[in-house]
């Protein structure tokens with residue numbers, strides 16, 4: 511926890527859970543990306559945390575933005591980004607949203623099939639498109655499904671069709687899975703990307719850009735490689751597959767940009783047992799899966815948790831949220847070690863919660879308000 515967040519929480523009086531994001535950490539993270547991948551443009555993935563203060567800071571530092579909807583595009587514009595710094599990176603778009611984005615000046619769109627190319631040709635004539643390819647997400651703690659992307663063999667046809675319809679076939683994108691702890695994960699996808707570049711060139715289409723996606727990790731319980739290691743591994747993989755004809759590259763960090771900039775403060779609502787001789791306590795917090803901790807789904811993301819009693823003896827707990835939904839359990843398969851002395855009313859800090867918390871929090875499940883957010 512940063513000194514600024516500590517000071518903020520010390521003086522906070524409002525009731526209820528909240529996330530506090532320290533902009534100094536976001537600034538450091540942006541600079542670390544820019545330094546580790548000096549020839550790559552950064553497109554911040556807005557969905558990770560769209561707080562206006564974060565978008566404004568990143569816009570002022572020179573970041574570009576990966577938006578998934580017209581509203582995210584509008585947020586990036588409101589933060590000071592010009593339309594040429596915004597990519598409409600969702601492969602699933604309504605044609606009228608494509609038209610709206612085009613009207614707003616956006617010229618860069620993701621596709622992964624012919625039908626989407628046709629929509630863009632109609633609604634955003636002349637735009638640049640890149641084709642997303644499926645990618646094996648081994649090594650990612652929050653893998654992405656087969657929902658986005660096509661097999662590499664299909665991408666060449668998709669891009670050729672874009673070219674035929676008057677669009678600029680611009681490049682290839684992929685996402686190696688979020689919280690990707692293997693720095694070599696980009697290698698296979700870059701091999702596919704270079705094949706697509708070659709096949710397109712044989713058809714007279716000269717692609718220019720590889721979108722390396724997100725996947726850069728935040729620090730949770732386990733140590734993760736530093737951003738420099740990712741930069742080195744990606745540069746080596748690019749050289750291996752593209753030789754000295756390196757394409758333009760962009761990255762779309764979300765979690766890696768804001769994850770470790772935020773902390774959630776929550777309160778213990780109840781500590782109980784299911785039977786007299788149960789040795790695992792149930793600890794219920796005033797935040798759960800519907801209050802912003804959706805990434806505990808399948809216990810994928812294990813956040814570091816701090817209490818004021820951390821020196822005391824520890825014992826395993828099932829950790830759960832406050833709503834009346836039985837899915838609202840954070841950690842049960844692998845119980846969480848917490849101090850035996852933990853009591854009702856204790857404040858608990860959940861670290862690494864700057865990404866994918868406010869955006870996942872429900873509007874009013876059971877009347878609990880959405881996660882309060884402070885950006886300092």
Ligand SMILES: *Cc1c(COP(=O)(O)O)cnc(C)c1O
Pocket residue numbers: 555557558576599600685687688689723724725726762763764765766
């Ligand atoms: C969500 C998303 C990202 C961000 O991924 P992280 O793993 O959080 O860095 C990047 N690109 C696209 C297209 C996304 O959908």
